[in-house]
Amino acid sequence: MTSGPTPAMRQYYSVKARYPDAILFFQMGDFYETFGEDAGVVARELDIVLTSRGRDKNGDRMPLAGVPLHAADGYIARLVNKGYRVVICDQVEDPKTAKGVVKRDVTRVVTPGTLIDSSMLGSAGAQYLMAVAPDRKDTFGLAFLDVSTGEFFISSGSGGRDYADLVSEVVRYRPTEAIIPESLQGGLPGRLETLGVTVSRYRDDAFDPDAAYARLCEQFGTTTLEGYGCEGLTAPVAAAGAALRYAQETQQSSLPHISGIASRIPTGNMVLDAITLRNLEITTSIRGSGDGNTLLSVLDTTETSMGSRTMRSFLISPLIGKTAIDERLDAVEHFFDHALERQELRSILGDFSDIERIAGRIAYGNAGPRDLATLKESLECIPDVKSLFSDDAPLLVREALDAMSDHAGVIDLVGRAIVDDPPALAKSGGMIREGFNRKLDELRHLATTGKNWIAEFQQQERERTGIKSLKVGYNRVFGYYIEVTKPNLHLVPPEYERRQTLANAERYTIPDLREKEAMIATAEERLAALEAELYTELVRTLAAHVPDLQATARAVGLLDVYAALGEVAARYGYSRPVIEESGRIIIRDGRHPVVERHLPVPFVPNDTELDAAGDQIMIITGANMAGKSTYMRAVALCCIMAQMGSFVPARHATIGIVDRVFTRVGAFDDLASGQSTFMVEMLELANILNNATPQSLVVLDEIGRGTSTLDGCSIARAVVEFLHGKAVAGSRTLFATHFHDLIDLEGSLARVKNFHFAVKDTGSDVVFLRKIIPGATDRSYGVHVARLAGIPKKVTDRAMKLLKEASGREFSGGPRAPRYTQMLLVDPGEGVVEENPAVRELATLNPNDMTPIEALNTLCRLQKLANGEE
Structure with a gap:
């Protein structure tokens, strides 16, 4: 017969019943222990030893795995990054004063979307929690919350084909966790998980629109959400209310730094869906190899974490208002033109800490002493920033400067309270500066002099007894003691009172030592308690300054981005684009901003002229590897850069505002959902044709190549005709193809023009000149590309022979008029061409x-x- 669980384990079972789906970290002394199935998960995922202790409810040995309290953050972060939820159950009373079992309670629930501790946040990027609320119209309201900074906004997404619009928002903002109603049915959870998002079901009542509206108003201290642009957005507001409630419950805090919300419904910005973000490699490499070869990696030369997050926000949500774009360009141009001012600002910003996240930790109450010290150092730099600018600075620069308070009160308070080189954690002690609190100074002096007395007492006893190896030590059980090795026991004075016997020594005490021990121990305990109390009060006082700190952080981020874009423009030779509310895109000597950074030779620039009412569709033919895909992506990236407020890699660019960029590039399949390469191509194409407007930019590369030649060519031709239509204007389109029959569309459709990439043909080899010129070609030089790729010579020779035979059969039916104007630059070294x-x-x-x-x-x-x- 087994005995029942201990009082501590009864506590454990009670807490575990409240959080059955989370891993429970249960504090027992200096360790967080996990039991049962949790212990098995922790041991496996963290590669630590799995042991056992006692018996579980069934009488079996209880699995056990624990981690030290002081190192727990690192272990918790690893679990959370793997998608687990971790419940922290701490001892909430002092074991020394506790009667019976020490009281424990849940102090925090750590989930992938609610990380706030600096030790757990893996990067400077935003760490979003997403909430999804279904709407009656087959759409979803979305909310995104970064608990570490207080950033909070709503959006929306369609529940149509494979949740395409919703997926685009996920790819754009990359949330780490999504909460959905418990009762939500359908394939959305699985779709989110395929994108690497941890899905957590949350109770339905949290998504009630009326309750959510009231919760948000209470959080922001308002009676309406109209001032935030959220009025009437039922589903997004429901999602926002659920996100806020979930964050408050997991953090066990009201989270006062979450003080407002913004609306980012996609119609307010250029739309970049998930496919376009992938194909153009805006923030992530198309091969999933990280962020190293992306547009963001080229543009993000920011000096601060706030700036880096702002840069990404600008890039994934370009503007569509001419005035707003021009105001950003004015700010960037200011830093482009003032190199010295730009360098000085960037040098100062390099010393800034992440004010936004520190403000979040202050509001939450877990900011460390080192956080406060670095915050003070950052705020002290603000006058240096402001002194760089005159009154004629551009509007957005002046607005950012006006939003930056001097924070004299914060600087003074932290400067008086925190030592110059504080510990990272408050529990380490020693962070309050001498002179900040008189009582603390007295206790510190008593503790210090007491320790000095111990050292003097040890030397005095050595001299008095003649025991040179005598030493005074301390442990928690016996307190201070005098230790004498056994060979010297005959020298021990009679007044020494034995306390403990060891294998090689005896430990003693005397009344004077006991008296001093009581004084020292009391002083140190009171010192630690008072210092902790003073620090907690300091953080509580600073919490009132969080809104101003957040405003300053946003302003610093904006200045950092403007200066970084000016730096990139100057470094790489970009020019300011002309923004128009027209259908034109005119680019002179345009380049691909990412590709040119990785070429060993200079990038060959190209021109582009598109007009929704003129040269609307460019049909681009030419050799494989000639540069068609790079050219088309470069045009799209120039438009995105221009509308985010950046200079562009071109000698000149006039950009008629683009409302949405669509791309269909490359061959991808979706085996997980049973979709072939061609089906994926057709689904993406359907999205483009159903949603493109005359203000859109459409980039299509090799439409129809995933099926038979006849089917593919027919589909490609029909697509061009559809995009052209009968109206006087249509979507500006770049259409690369190897279906050479399409080039005669130039003669039948008024707004279609043929272009191709020039090739130098030596007769036995080709040289790709990377230059786009008017006209068309019906040669792809595929065999030459195969040879460059390393295909065995026997294969390429045979392919060339078959190609010539096929060409002979094609022309055997008699002469035909040439269908192309390929620019063939014949190498004169290969012989003289006979004149006709x-x-x-x-x-x-x-x-x-x-x-x-x-x-x-x-x-x-x-x-x-x-x-x-x-």
Whole structure:
């Protein structure tokens, strides 16, 4: 018969019943212990030893795995990053004064979307919690909350095909956790998990629209959400209320630093869906190899964490208002033109800590002493920042400067309270500066002099007893003691009172030592308690300054971005774009901002002229590897950069505002959902054709290549005709293809123009010149590309022979008019090209001496001569 669980384990079972789906870290002394199934998970995921202790409810040995209290943050972060929820159950009373079992309670629930501790946050990027609330119209209200900074906004997404719009918002903001109603049915949870988002079901009542509205108003101290642009947005507000409630419950805090909310419904900005973000490699490499070869990696030369987050926000949500874009460009141009001012600002910003996250930790109450010290150092730099600018600075720069308070009160308080080199954690002690509190100074002096007395007492006893190895030590059980090794026991004075016997020594005490021990122990305990109390009060006082600190952090982030974009423009030779409310895109000497950074040779620039009412569609043909895909992506990236407020990699650019960029590039499949490469291509194409507007930019690369040639060519032709339509304007379109039959569309559709990439043909080899020129081609040079890729020579030689045979069969039916104007630059070193007799005769003719009928007859004869018919 087994005995029942201990009082401590009864506490454990009670807490575990409240959080059955989370891993419970249960404090027992200096360790957090996990039991049962939790212990198995922790041992496996953290690679620590799994032991056992006592018996569980069934009488079996209880699995046990624990981590030290002082190192727990690192272990918790690893679990959370793997998608687990961790419940922290701490001892909430002093074991020394507790009667019976020490009281414990849940102090925090750590989830992937609610991290706030600096030791757990893996990067300077935003750490969003997303909430999803279903709407009646097959759409979802979305809310995104970064608990570490207080950033809070709403959005929305469609529940249509494979949740495409919602997925785009997920890819744009990259939340780490999503909460959904418990009763939500359908495939959304699985879809979110495929994107790497941890999905947590949350009780339905948290998503009630009326309760959510009231909760948000209470949080912000208002009676309405109209001032935040959220009025009437039922589902997004429901999601926001649920996100706030979830964060408050997990953090066991009201989270006062969450003091407002913004609306980022996609219609207010250029729309970049998940497919476009992937294809253009805006923030993540298309091959999933990290962020190293992305547009963000090129532009983000910011000096602060606030700036880095702001840069990403600008990039994934470009503006569509001309005035707002021009105001950003004015700010960037200011830093572009003032190099010295730019460098000085960036140098100062390099010393700034992450004010935004420190403010969040102050509001939550877990800011460390080192946080406060670095905050003070950052705030002291604000006058240096402001002194750099005159009154004629651009509007957005002045607004940012005005938003930066001097924070004299914070600087003074922290300066008086915190030592110059404080510990990272308050529980380490020693963070309050001497002179800040008189009582603390007295206790510190008593504790210090007491320790000095112990050292003096040890030396005195050595001299008095003649025991040179005598030492005074301390442990928690016996307190201070005098230790004498056994060879010296005969020298021990009679007044020494034995306390403990060891294998090689005896431990003693005397009345004077006991008296001093009581004084020292009391002083140190009171010192630690008072210092902790003073620090807690200090953080509580600073919490009143959190809104101003957040405003300053946002302003610093904006200045950092403007200066960084000015730096990039100056460093890489970018120019300010001209923004128009028109259908034109005119780029002179445009370059791909990412590709040019990784080329060993200079990038070959190209021109672009698109007009929704003029040259609307560019059909681009040419050799494989000639640069078609790079060219089209470069045009799209220039538009995105221009509308985010950046200079662009071109000698000149006029950008008619683009409301949405669509791309269909490359061959991808979705095996997890049973979709073939061609099906994925068609689904993406359907999204483009159903949603593109005359203000959109459409980039299509090799439409129809995933099926038979006849089917693919027919689909590609129909797509061009659809995008062209019968209206006087349409979506500006870049259409790269190897279906050369499409080039005759230029003659039948008014707004279609042919272009191709020039190639230098030596007869035995080709050189890709990377230059786009008017006209078309029907040659792809695929065999040459295969040879460059390392395909065995036997294969490429055979392929070339088959190609010539096929070409011969194609032309065996008789002569046909040329369908292309490929620029073939023949290498003169390979021999002399014989001149056509028609050309020689044409050079001798004088049209002024001919009658009209003679000219017509001569033209017919020359045509036959040119075709070899005479």
